[in-house]
Amino acid sequence: GDSVTQMEGPVTLSEEAFLTINCTYTATGYPSLFWYVQYPGEGLQLLLKATKADDKGSNKGFEATYRKETTSFHLEKGSVQVSDSAVYFCALSEEETSYDKVIFGPGTSLSVIP
Amino acid sequence: GAVVSQHPSRVICKSGTSVKIECRSLDFQATTMFWYRQFPKQSLMLMATSNEGSKATYEQGVEKDKFLINHASLTLSTLTVTSAHPEDSSFYICSATFWTSGGAKTQYFGPGTRLLVL
Numbered sequence: 001g002d003s004v005t006q007m008e009g010p011v012t013l014s015e016e017a018f019l020t021i022n023c024t025y026t027a028t029g030y031p032s033l034f035w036y037v038q039y040p041g042e043g044l045q046l047l048l049k050a051t052k053a054d055d056k057g058s059n060k061g062f063e064a065t066y067r068k069e070t071t072s073f074h075l076e077k078g079s080v081q082v083s084d085s086a087v088y089f090c091a092l093s094e095e096e097t098s099y100d101k102v103i104f105g106p107g108t109s110l111s112v113i114p
Numbered sequence: 115g116a117v118v119s120q121h122p123s124r125v126i127c128k129s130g131t132s133v134k135i136e137c138r139s140l141d142f143q144a145t146t147m148f149w150y151r152q153f154p155k156q157s158l159m160l161m162a163t164s165n166e167g168s169k170a171t172y173e174q175g176v177e178k179d180k181f182l183i184n185h186a187s188l189t190l191s192t193l194t195v196t197s198a199h200p201e202d203s204s205f206y207i208c209s210a211t212f213w214t215s216g217g218a219k220t221q222y223f224g225p226g227t228r229l230l231v232l
Binding site: 044046102106107 | 226
């Protein structure tokens with residue numbers, strides 16, 4: 001079945017450091033790919049998405065490119081801030097389920113220290 | 115963007131009681147909503163798909179008589195945890211399908227409901 005794998009956390013970075021969170025997926029069809037962010041004690045917020053190969057999603061300085069050849073959707077940010085501390089979830093939804101059902105990766109906790 | 119709300123945000127109840135959690139799409143209609151459960155420091159696990167006007171579809175291993183789902187309108191789905199026990203304590207999150215103007219679908223998530231069963 002479909003699945004999403006993320007790099008193990010927690011990740012601790014200093015402010016203004018470069019961030020990469022790796023994400024790879026397994027899917028039978030042509031999934032849409034997402035990054036969601038969950039701040040402490042809150043629900044999920046859609047951070048960015050890409051719906052087809054080579055698409056780049058971007059938001060709030062974060063970006064990720066849909067790489068079909070490597071089945072990856074790595075999240076990057078050039079300069080992290082303390083306010084970026086949160087848990088980041090890579091996710092996919094499949095065409096065969098009409099893109100309704102979202103499958104999540106295990107999440108990667110990010111802590112940014114001043 | 116689309117907004118999904120949940121109520122209550124937190125609930126504490128005694129073991130054996132039932133708890134109802136509401137999920138509302140505030141500015142759009144959603145024929146399909148989803149209920150997830152999240153344990154501490156873990157990912158979201160899909161519990162069931164809630165379809166307006168029909169029975170919910172439950173994921174394998176989820177007790178449908180334990181977790182009752184009602185999707186009575188295009189903007190409201192409810193999850194009732196019946197005869198709750200401490201092991202039901204968790205963070206419950208709903209999502210709703212939003213159609214963009216371009217015809218694509220995106221899931222928008224509610225803020226979650228933290229349930230503590232004593």
